Amino acid sequence: VESMLIGHTVAGSLTSRSPVIETARFWETAAMRAVLASQVALVVDPVRRSEHFTAGLLQDMALLVLSEHVAGYDTLLEGWDSGSIPDLVDAENDQFGWDHATVGAVMCRSWNFPENLVSAVEAHHDDDDRSPSQLVASFHEVDTDSGPAAFASRCATTQELAPQVDELLEAARAQVAEVASVFS
Numbered sequence: 136v137e138s139m140l141i142g143h144t145v146a147g148s149l150t151s152r153s154p155v156i157e158t159a160r161f162w163e164t165a166a167m168r169a170v171l172a173s174q175v176a177l178v179v180d181p182v183r184r185s186e187h188f189t190a191g192l193l194q195d196m197a198l199l200v201l202s203e204h205v206a207g208y209d210t211l212l213e214g215w216d217s218g219s220i221p222d223l224v225d226a227e228n229d230q231f232g233w234d235h236a237t238v239g240a241v242m243c244r245s246w247n248f249p250e251n252l253v254s255a256v257e258a259h260h261d262d263d264d265r266s267p268s269q270l271v272a273s274f275h276e277v278d279t280d281s282g283p284a285a286f287a288s289r290c291a292t293t294q295e296l297a298p299q300v301d302e303l304l305e306a307a308r309a310q311v312a313e314v315a316s317v318f319s
Contacts, residue, residue, distance in 0.1 A: 153202035155212040159315075161199065165192050166315035168271040171286070171307040175267035178295055178303075183251075190255035190268035192318075195275075197239035205231070223275075224260050236260050265293055 172191030176184040201208045211230060214220035227234040240257030259272045270293075273285030283304055290296040296303070 153199075153209055153212070155209045155216065156199060156202050158199075161195075162318040163311065163315040164274055165195060166318060167282070167307060167311045168192065168194065168268075168274050170310045170314055171271045171274070171303065172267040174303045174306050175270055175290075175296065178299060179265075179293070180267060186249075186251060186255065187267040189252055190259065190266075191271050193243070193252075194239060194256050194259040194268060194272060195235065196256075197235040197242060200242065201235060201238060234260070265289070270296075 169188045169192035173184050173188040176187040180187065198212070202212060207230065211220065211223070211226055215223045215226065220226045224234045224236065236257050236259055240253050243253040243256050255266065255268045258266075259269055261269060270286060270289050273289065274282035286304070287300045290300050290303075
């Protein structure tokens, strides 16, 4: 309930008039990350399942704000969408000196979210940890086809997840439409 309430509140307060971000697609992808992170947490960290759901849902929320308020950000997103910019985080750091994960963490802190959620949002592109919310960070709005393959690749090094990748993805796909409808 806490995860859905936080997510619904955030979704209700963040909109985008950006021609680059399709809001329904954005929240559908966020819902996929959230549901899949929750499924992974059932296997590797069931006590923190709700936290992983929320982190998966919110990890890219800064894209909405940045596209609205930062000059040149839509151009960067267009390049990422077209494939001419392969790594958004590297491009953000090169062009602006920060990335959307850092901005998302600042947003979470300003809303007084728990530090574990702030840290999960901030670290969602880090490869150091294999938390459920980091494993699902490869699902992007601009490239929905490569998300499952990247997820499977990241899970291959986790003994308890590797044999369950297809089942985890299928369970998440079964729930994503219902969860996305709450946010879009």
